[in-house]
Amino acid sequence: MTIMQPVGVLSFVALSAVLFALGLYGALSRRSTVMVLMSLELMANAININLVALSRFSAPAEMTGQFFAVFSMVVSAAEIGLGLALVLALYRQRKTVEIDAMQELKG
Amino acid sequence: MGYVIAIPLLPALAFGVLAPLSNRARNAAIWVPVAAVCGSLLLSLAAFARVWPGGHEGEAVYRASAVFATLGSVNLHAGVLLDPISAVMLVVVTLVGAAVQVYSVGYMHRDERIGWYFAVLSLFTAAMLALVLSDNFLQLYMAWEVMGLCSYLLIGFWHEQEAPRKASLKAFLTTRVGDVGFVLGLAVMYATAGSFDFAVVLHGFTWVPATATAVSLLFLFGAIGKSAQVPLHVWLPDAMAGPTPASALIHAATMVAAGVFLVARALPIFQASGVALTVTMIVGVTTAIVGGLLAAVQHDIKKVLAYSTISQLGYMFFALGAGGIVAGIFHLMTHAFFKSLLFLGAGVIIHAAHTQDMREMGGLAKKMPVTTATFTIGSLALAGIFPFSGFWSKDEILTVLWTEGHYVVFALALAAAFVTAFYVARLWFRVFTGPEQTPELAEAHAEMLVPMGVLAAITAVIGFGSPYFARFLGHTGAWPEAGIALTSTAVAGLGLALGWCAYGRRTKVINTRPLKERAGFVYDALAMKLYFDLTYDYFIVKQYARLADALWAFDHTVIDGAVNGAGAIWKAGADVGALFDTYVIDGAVNGTATLVRAAGAKVRRIQVGRIQAYQGLMVGALVLLMLWFVVKGA
Amino acid sequence: MTETVNGAVFLALSFATIGGAVMMLSTRNVVHAAFWLLEVMIATAGLYLLLSAEFLALVQVLVYAGSVSVLVLFTIMLTLRRREDAIRPFEPGWSAGVLAALFGGAVLFAAERFFSQPRPGVMPETVPDVAAFGEKLFGTWAVPFEIASLVLLVALVGAVWWSGGEGR
């Protein structure tokens, strides 16, 4: 297997999985809310790659994956917008962006 | 004949008009209910005339009904049934009702809420009329409950004071105990016969003895509550906290007699059972004696009359238990007249003497001739002295007992008659003879005296109608037998004589202590109302309150605690997950050397990093799920 | 006729994405992390080009690289009281790492199973162009697209409302 050999769909999926796992690790471990949100973006990104790649390899004419990716992007853009607004609101209230500051759900 | 429907509707309309008004407008409009009940009285007399010369019970002269509920194939009716019994009851209820309302105009004229008083009185009259006219047991029950409401409202009429408030609650709840039985009786009846209509369940359905016993005993339980029979009699004496005319109408003449009316109506079912008749008789005779004995030790004039009512209702019950429907209903009627007469008289006496305690009364005969005369007529009727109405009806009851062969009950009934005569004498001599204790005694106004006069006149003459009454109800009537009449008169005379010996010969205020000391524990027991109230209060009311409190504690500690506990366990699970995270996984990675330091740093995280702990759990579960799918797929 | 993806280009791009992600998570400076995220996004756009999704690549650059990163940077700047606060303590999060690794491994394993016959990197040739993409977007997918734009609008309003002036 040489470097120049054509790449199959599995490679894309694998890449996506690794990226997703990295994002997951970040989302679970970081205590800065901003970092958590960034990690979430990473995960969303990984999924988009997956969508596009699978669509390209299986049914390129339909482009369903691409459309889904578009919608997914919209949603994640909305999500990060809201998330960051939330961070700002949190910061104004608690003067910190630590995730520990959000304990309303603590019983 | 359509006007029969108007008989209960007139007072109902009066209530409908008065109830939404403001207090002041209501007070100005009390002529509305008085006019309504007078109208009902006239219509009732017309209806009675139409039924004359009578016939068998259930043979309707007029019947009308309308469907008010449809359940599958069953229709529930509201209707009127005019037959001899209901015609009699109509006249009794409207006559006493009219007398009481006219009397109340004088008696209550200074009360701030007289309008409300008249409104409730009207509602009561409407309900009672709907009850006696009812052509089915469901409507009867509904009217029965509405009467309970009116009774509650009138007993607690002066609710600013503690005693009426408590008495009203006690009355409603005690009668409602009986009503539970009544409702279940209705349920059994419906499940068995599929209807509530008299025409079906009384005359068109063959009862199996077992279900007949169930239905009739449950009905009897309801009647025991409403008619204040032992053991549910405790509410009636307390109910005297209400206005006296209301006591006359509701707690003497009409509502409490509804239980008797119910048993009389349902008598075919009782007869199908057999056992139920015996039970009715036992309840009645027990009540007659207990009520009489308790009446003999009361000092409050209204309570004497209340226990007397209980006792007399017992009379009606054992009359019915012996199968003497004519005797029972006749006694109901005569008792309604003379007892309401006595209550109205007691109202005048209380107004004049400014007390209800007989020990503080005396010598009223000289200053209040009209009251004395009418009250004396009522007393003699109650004691069963010829020619007043009580003599005739009591005699009929005794005759029924004798001819049906209930000799033990006959003897007990005579004993009850003796006690009755005794307490009547005790009451009369204490109030009307002896030294005057109240200055400025004066006779009452005409609007109070006229109704009393009317009732007294009826009491004096109605007994002579005894044989015709029986024929009116479709039975054979006869004049009293000499033997029984003489026996009962002799017993009553003995009772009066004993009363005179004990209370009539005094010249100064009597001291009751010697009697108390001689009677010893018997007197104590009677003074404590035979411990019924204490027993109920301690064993039922207090224990229920304790049970309720205990259940409440149970609810918010155990049940709610279990719920909150489940939440806590879930939370603890998350904490354990975090601990596991801290000690096991981290420990394995960092090695035991750094364990203590890491733990110190991470203990903080147990408390705070909860969102991500949940996320972690979620992902962990997802991993497991995926692995399972992969393994399964492979 | 089929097309292929050049292995070398793919390798380079995936190195850029994964490397960027690793750097983003390993740096202790939040500002640096934001820039590494930007790098990952741009590399992803390259991957999209490789998959002949030109429009997506464009959107990726515009939305993520352009706006989101700026948004993130703004937030970081707004919430930092001192410059030194950008440096965060090292947070290894071992358990999270284990979990993520397990998850990633599981996905890889599953993918490997699922695509049991690794086909050569051959992909169908018929690739619609951006014009076709646009036609479909505003034809078949018009309604969802409008809804998506509404979602975005609502989110924007919400974000403004939340992050808006004092007194809330």
Add this chain to the structure above:
Amino acid sequence: MLLSAIVFLPLIGAIVAALVPKDRAGIARWLATVVTAVDVVLVIFVVLRFDVGAGMQFVERAVWVPQLGISYHLGVDGISITMLLLSALLSLIAVVASWKMDTKPTTYFAMLLLLEVGMNGVFLALDFVLFYVFWELVLVPMYFLIGTWGGPRKEYASIKFFLYTLFGSVFMLVGIIALYLQTGTFDMTAMIGLGLPATFQWWVFAAFFLGFAVKVPIVPLHTWLPDAHVEAPTAASVLLAGILLKMGTYGFIRIALPILPHAAKQWAPFITALAAISIVYGAALAFAQTDLKKLVAYSSVSHMGFVMLGIASGTVEGLNGALAVMFSHGVVTGMLFLIVGMVYDRTHTRMIEDVSGLSSQVPVAGGLLAFASFASLGLPGLSGFVGEFLTLLGAWKSTVPAGWVVLAAVGVLLAAAYTLWMVQRVVLGTPSHAVADIPDLSVREIAILVPLVALTLTVGLYWNSLLRFTDPAVARIVALLAGA
């Protein structure tokens, strides 16, 4: 389109109300009033055009997700029409009762309107997915109504309410999915009379039972109710007691009985037992309360026990009675909560020991409270009696153990005990310090109580005013039960 309009008109109102500037609360208030009033008019129109003999009417059906057999399916029959009327009317009353709300009024009215969407939707939906969506939709505004406008322990109460009901609805969802997998459709009407396997029915019924029982609530799943009621603002209490509780029993009648008739019979003795225990237990607990709202809340537990008793009986009388209790309890308890709220607005206390002598100081309020109390304890001639009596009749007639029916009948007595004990201390007597100088009800307050009083009297005096709608529908369900 009529039913869709009834359901979604409040949604439009809610969106617009939420967009109203905060300092223009008056607009939101009037908007909410007009929208709910129009809804009431539409519902009355439906009631007038309703053919009592026919089954589902005003049916609307549209394809939604055909691949999964999900459709947009609305319809109204004799069971839902009474609830629909109650829901629309109580929503209007809740809005008018909140006239003086000054904490975030625009959001508040938007929430009330959103709540009405969910409530109307639940009673009209004939597709399980739609039903579930509306069912869950109800939770959200109620959560916020309690959590934002509630009393001192609002956080605890709202979260408890939310988690409890969510817990229940998860089981319901499981039931729905199981039914879907078995039948391949989400259409409720299509699932009736399929003769599903007995064991399957038993398990699905169990899932639905848990889901609905929390909502009813049946002892021992009731502890969210007093907390939620006590902390909720008046209007939310009214809707909670008046409508939300009925969703559970409505679910039993609409879903559990017709679709799972065989299981319903198997479960009947168990439900009867729980119902009788609920009746007595709720009554005893109500007796022990010192807080007026808690007393009314526990009385709801007791009354809903009668509904369950009627449902378990599976007879014409019992089911008609259950529907009558549902209607009457909505009206009467609504009235009780409204009056308690009005008294609270004036005295700032709900403690029974602090309030007395209402009838002397404020005769209208005291009189109406007494009226509602008597309706609640089941006085004949008022609506409460109809259902209580019919459920007892039905339960006795059915095959369920008679002992439980006797216990339930004792509940009638206990209801009188706690109600009159409350009336005696609160309405009667001499005015206490807190009551000393309070004004009587305003015209607006009387105006919202009058329709409820009128309904109480109408249903109580002429039972067929309600039963004419329910009876034919009940007959169909009883036929299904008989066939199982």
